[in-house]
Amino acid sequence: MQTDHLSATFNALADPTRRAILARLALGEVSVKELAAPFDMSLQAVSKHLKVLERGGLIVRGREAQWRPCRIEPAAFKTVDDWLDDYRRLWEARLDRLAEYLEGEQADEKKRVRKPRSRARKAPH
C-alpha cells in the first residue's frame, strides 16, 4: 500500500528518537556516525530511523558512498504547518473565549468593589 506523503511525515515524527535526530540535524549537516554517537545506538538502528525520516521527507541524505551526510528538509515541516492552519482557529477561538471570560470576571469584580451594598442585599437573611 502506498502511503500518502503527509501520513509518512506524521509517522516519521511519531517517535522520540527520530525527533531527537531532527533536533540534532536542525543545528547542521552531520554523518550517520556522528549522529549515532550521543544516542548510544548501533549504526544500523540509526540508519533505520533515518530511512523512516527520509520517507517522511523530513531529511535528505547525500549520495557519497562512505560519508552520507544527512540534512534536514524544511519543506516537510512547512507542509505540517500548512495542514495545522485549518485547526489553528480552533485553539485561537478557545483562547479568545478564555480572554473574554477573564475580562468579564474582571468587570464583575469591579462592579462588586464599587457596589458592596447591592451585594449585601442579595445575601440570604
Next chain:
Amino acid sequence: MQTDHLSATFNALADPTRRAILARLALGEVSVKELAAPFDMSLQAVSKHLKVLERGGLIVRGREAQWRPCRIEPAAFKTVDDWLDDYRRLWEARLDRLAEYLEGEQADEKKRVRKPRSRARKAPH
C-alpha cells in the same frame, strides 16, 4: 511500552481517514454513527480510529452509553504547533534567503539595463 504523548499524537495523525475524521469534527460534535456514514466504514472500524485519536489527545468522547459524541480537542493541535516552532526558523530562513536571492537578481538586472556597455566589454574578443 508507554508511548509519550507527542508520539501518540503524531501516530494518530499518520492516517488519511483519521485526518478526515478530524476535519469533520472541526465542524462540530457528532456521534460515531454520523461520523461513519460518509466514510463507508463499519462502526467498528470507525471506533478503532477514534480510539487512536483519543489516545493521541486529539478528540474527547462523551461517556453516554448509547450516544457517545466526539469532539475535537484543540490543545493537542496546539502542542504540535509548539513543537513545530523550533523548526519554523528553518523554513523561514530559507524563504528569507530566497527573497534575498531574488532581490539580488533584480538589482543585477537593473545594473545590466543601466550599463549595457560594461557588459559588452566583459564579453570575449
